Amino acid sequence: MSNLLIISLAAAAVFGIAALGELLEQRAGILNVGLEGVMLLSGTFGFIAAKTSGSYLQGFAIAILTGALVGLLHGFFSITLGSNQVVNGMAIWILGFGLTTYIGYPYTGPLGLKPFPTVAGLPTFFLVTLALAVAIWFLLFKTHLGLKLRSVGENPSVAEASGISVTGLRYLAAILAGILVGLGGAVYSLVYNPVWNYNYLQGWGFIALALVFFSLWNPFLAVAGAVFFGILWQLSLYPELLFPNIFSRYIWRAMPFVITIVVFIVLSTRWFRLRWGATKPEALGLAYQRES
Amino acid sequence: MEVARERSAGRVILEARGITKRFGTVVANDHIDLAVRAGELHAVLGENGAGKTTLMRILFGELQPDEGEIYLDGQRVRFRSPRDALRHGIGMVHQERKLIPAHTALENIILGHPKTGAILNLRQAEREVSALCERYGFRVPLHAKVWQLSEGEKQIVEILKELYHGARILILDEPTSVLSPPEIVKLLQSLTRMAKEDLAVIPFITHKLPVVLEHCDRVTILRRGRVVAEMETRHATEQTLAAAMVGREVGLQPERVQVPLGDPIVRVQDLWVRDDRGILAVQGLSFEIRGGEIFGIAGVAGNGQEPLAEALAGLRPVERGTITLDRTDITHAPVLERWRRGLGYIPTERREVGSIPTFSLVDNILLNYHFERQFSRWGILASSQARELTERILREYSVVAAGPNAPARSLSGGNLQKVILGRVLSRKPRFLIACLPTHGLDVGAAEFVQRKILEAKQSGTAVLLISEDLDEILALSDRIAAIYEGQFTGIVTASEASKELVGELMAGLRRERV
Numbered sequence: 001m002s003n004l005l006i007i008s009l010a011a012a013a014v015f016g017i018a019a020l021g022e023l024l025e026q027r028a029g030i031l032n033v034g035l036e037g038v039m040l041l042s043g044t045f046g047f048i049a050a051k052t053s054g055s056y057l058q059g060f061a062i063a064i065l066t067g068a069l070v071g072l073l074h075g076f077f078s079i080t081l082g083s084n085q086v087v088n089g090m091a092i093w094i095l096g097f098g099l100t101t102y103i104g105y106p107y108t109g110p111l112g113l114k115p116f117p118t119v120a121g122l123p124t125f126f127l128v129t130l131a132l133a134v135a136i137w138f139l140l141f142k143t144h145l146g147l148k149l150r151s152v153g154e155n156p157s158v159a160e161a162s163g164i165s166v167t168g169l170r171y172l173a174a175i176l177a178g179i180l181v182g183l184g185g186a187v188y189s190l191v192y193n194p195v196w197n198y199n200y201l202q203g204w205g206f207i208a209l210a211l212v213f214f215s216l217w218n219p220f221l222a223v224a225g226a227v228f229f230g231i232l233w234q235l236s237l238y239p240e241l242l243f244p245n246i247f248s249r250y251i252w253r254a255m256p257f258v259i260t261i262v263v264f265i266v267l268s269t270r271w272f273r274l275r276w277g278a279t280k281p282e283a284l285g286l287a288y289q290r291e292s
Numbered sequence: 293m294e295v296a297r298e299r300s301a302g303r304v305i306l307e308a309r310g311i312t313k314r315f316g317t318v319v320a321n322d323h324i325d326l327a328v329r330a331g332e333l334h335a336v337l338g339e340n341g342a343g344k345t346t347l348m349r350i351l352f353g354e355l356q357p358d359e360g361e362i363y364l365d366g367q368r369v370r371f372r373s374p375r376d377a378l379r380h381g382i383g384m385v386h387q388e389r390k391l392i393p394a395h396t397a398l399e400n401i402i403l404g405h406p407k408t409g410a411i412l413n414l415r416q417a418e419r420e421v422s423a424l425c426e427r428y429g430f431r432v433p434l435h436a437k438v439w440q441l442s443e444g445e446k447q448i449v450e451i452l453k454e455l456y457h458g459a460r461i462l463i464l465d466e467p468t469s470v471l472s473p474p475e476i477v478k479l480l481q482s483l484t485r486m487a488k489e490d491l492a493v494i495p496f497i498t499h500k501l502p503v504v505l506e507h508c509d510r511v512t513i514l515r516r517g518r519v520v521a522e523m524e525t526r527h528a529t530e531q532t533l534a535a536a537m538v539g540r541e542v543g544l545q546p547e548r549v550q551v552p553l554g555d556p557i558v559r560v561q562d563l564w565v566r567d568d569r570g571i572l573a574v575q576g577l578s579f580e581i582r583g584g585e586i587f588g589i590a591g592v593a594g595n596g597q598e599p600l601a602e603a604l605a606g607l608r609p610v611e612r613g614t615i616t617l618d619r620t621d622i623t624h625a626p627v628l629e630r631w632r633r634g635l636g637y638i639p640t641e642r643r644e645v646g647s648i649p650t651f652s653l654v655d656n657i658l659l660n661y662h663f664e665r666q667f668s669r670w671g672i673l674a675s676s677q678a679r680e681l682t683e684r685i686l687r688e689y690s691v692v693a694a695g696p697n698a699p700a701r702s703l704s705g706g707n708l709q710k711v712i713l714g715r716v717l718s719r720k721p722r723f724l725i726a727c728l729p730t731h732g733l734d735v736g737a738a739e740f741v742q743r744k745i746l747e748a749k750q751s752g753t754a755v756l757l758i759s760e761d762l763d764e765i766l767a768l769s770d771r772i773a774a775i776y777e778g779q780f781t782g783i784v785t786a787s788e789a790s791k792e793l794v795g796e797l798m799a800g801l802r803r804e805r806v
Contacts, residue, residue: 142411142412143410143411143412144408144409144410144411144412145410146412147395147399147402147403147408147412148403148404150392150394150395151392151395151403151404154392154393154394154395155392157390158390158391158392159392159403159404161374161390162403162404163375163378163404164403164404270570274569274570277568277569278394278569279394281394282392282393282394
């Protein structure tokens with residue numbers, strides 16, 4: 001039982017950190033559907049750095065740097081060039097998938113460092129996730145910068161008229177998001193499952209993206225959702241930990257997908273849609289062109 | 293004369309001299325002079341196209357004048373951008389709201405202010421904003437989200453925002469247009485208080501002359517880009533103001549025509565409808581409209597008119613109640629069936645719901661005809677027929693357009709409205725829903741549209757007229773219902789209706805039998 005919970009929280013840290021990053025930029029109106037690609041790139045480069053140097057610190061630093069650069073790239077396309085953000089995001093995913101397969105191939109295999117330390121038996125990065133959730137909530141709702149970020153995501157022309165630089169703030173959001181998503185990717189490849197393989201992430205980036213939408217852009221709900229999916233994922237892998245000899249493995253394997261369908265049914269209710277529509281950043285995914 | 297001199301002796305705060313602005317060959321502002329003195333509420337009047345907007349944009353730094361100077365407290369100033377103007381203490385309250393609906397009123401007010409520290413101190417900000425409210429007599433729930441506020445409250449939030457950001461000169465674009473008559477009085481009282489306290493407040497106004505006369509001290513009247521008069525309101529009457537604005541004696545409202553009423557065509561029973569937010573925006577409305585009757589619904593924007601019209605047109609599900617058209621229950625009928633049964637709908641949003649801007653006029657006309665046999669055989673459009681019909685409508689409704697194939701977006705608001713009107717009326721509807729049919733049109737086009745609606749009535753159509761313009765409602769309707777928060781506060785006949793009565797009903801201050 002406690003084993004299951006601990007390993008679930010380790011998985012939740014990956015979902016949670018990436019989702020928090022994406023949540024931050026979506027609040028500012030930037031949509032990056034290519035989370036998977038960002039995490040693949042940062043996770044792979046972080047893995048290579050850590051493996052060759054033997055240092056976790058270097059691995060995380062490279063991963064964060066990679067995330068920030070990809071965030072900047074996404075920002076350049078969607079803010080400066082004003083192109084379609086969904087298309088950009090897909091491009092980033094495809095780029096990440098292809099590039100990491102090519103570059104990472106020689107490094108296939110385990111990381112070979114001693115396991116990342118835990119804190120009081122809990123996964124370190126789960127605690128980091130909780131701290132980040134509080135920090136992002138505080139940033140968004142209790143600081144002037146947060147108010148500006150949210151304004152830019154709701155109505156950029158109003159923000160501009162209030163003397164706020166929409167471009168500057170959106171770049172800031174895209175880069176901060178890149179850093180967090182990059183960290184999330186490294187948590188997967190260095191801590192949660194430190195074995196590199198082609199397409200090792202198996203769609204976790206997309207789950208993190210979905211979590212942002214389900215969370216109604218609330219950092220705490222995003223983390224709660226991350227824990228929920230973390231448990232589901234582990235349960236499908238090791239059902240015997242919690243329910244020995246109930247159902248076959250194959251039914252458990254299908255469980256995350258079955259529950260996803262249930263979640264979608266809940267989400268399609270009028271009750272949820274109204275709340276969703278009310279909290280969704282009004283200008284999410286829309287380029288802003290300053291009137292001249 | 294002595295008294296007049298004394299009153300006008302106030303210090304000049306803002307002065308514009310000889311402001312001229314040309315757009316191509318059009319002179320939008322032709323040597324305009326404007327001097328706003330301390331302690332005076334000074335309104336600028338003018339019709340659409342008189343040059344008010346251009347002047348406002350120049351004062352606010354959005355446009356650069358070709359000629360002329362602006363002085364603030366006797367100092368010559370130049371505004372290169374709105375931000376520049378803001379720095380000099382000029383605040384502008386636009387007609388379209390510049391607020392973020394998902395944020396609270398207070399968050400909107402403090403947004404972007406340099407004084408707002410890195411960590412929000414909402415309590416401190418609230419104290420300061422409350423002090424402003426107290427001082428000028430505003431009441432607004434500061435912690436409510438802006439989308440929950442009425443139009444009047446939103447406007448107050450914008451005024452507070454400008455004041456909080458240190459505006460000393462406040463330009464207001466049509467501040468009265470979204471308010472009910474009692475709200476207008478309250479707003480103007482607050483503005484007067486501000487003017488008395490050394491702020492220069494300049495409302496730019498098109499309609500509602502009586503209120504202007506009562507509350508403003510001085511008016512400057514623009515016509516075709518020029519100042520045609522500047523006077524103290526004590527020396528003016530409604531007639532002199534209107535004559536100066538229009539340039540001729542006016543008896544603007546068209547005459548109501550009496551036709552014998554036919555049978556009830558539309559019957560609405562206990563109708564309940566939700567809006568996009570899931571709130572019951574229409575609450576138990578019942579009415580019937582007979583052939584040859586115009587049933588006017590008067591109300592301030594956002595009191596349920598829009599969901600009501602959409603429910604009748606079939607664009608919004610009905611929560612409870614029934615709608616019958618010619619004794620057939622159409623409560624849940626699809627849109628197309630309603631059109632076939634003789635419904636005609638003129639929506640508020642001409643360019644979003646009423647037309648497809650990139651489509652040609654022919655294609656736009658077809659939007660209401662494509663389902664008819666003679667326009668579509670085996671799914672193939674009869675383009676020559678459609679073209680003929682379009683040409684006929686363009687002729688009959690004297691539409692100024694490059695031709696039937698011109699895209700809808702190339703038309704002015706007035707001409708586009710004529711096309712939509714022609715499209716709907718050429719179907720000879722049994723039941724016409726007209727939402728804000730003359731909103732934003734100039735006098736000529738508005739008069740034309742009103743005449744056509746009256747013609748439809750004469751031919752026996754039941755008309756539901758929804759308008760925020762009380763004068764229009766009073767002039768055209770046979771019966772008038774005032775709507776407030778989704779309910780009728782009263783239904784009165786044209787003969788019993790007065791501006792005061794309906795105004796109070798609209799504001800929810802009183803109720804009549806319903």
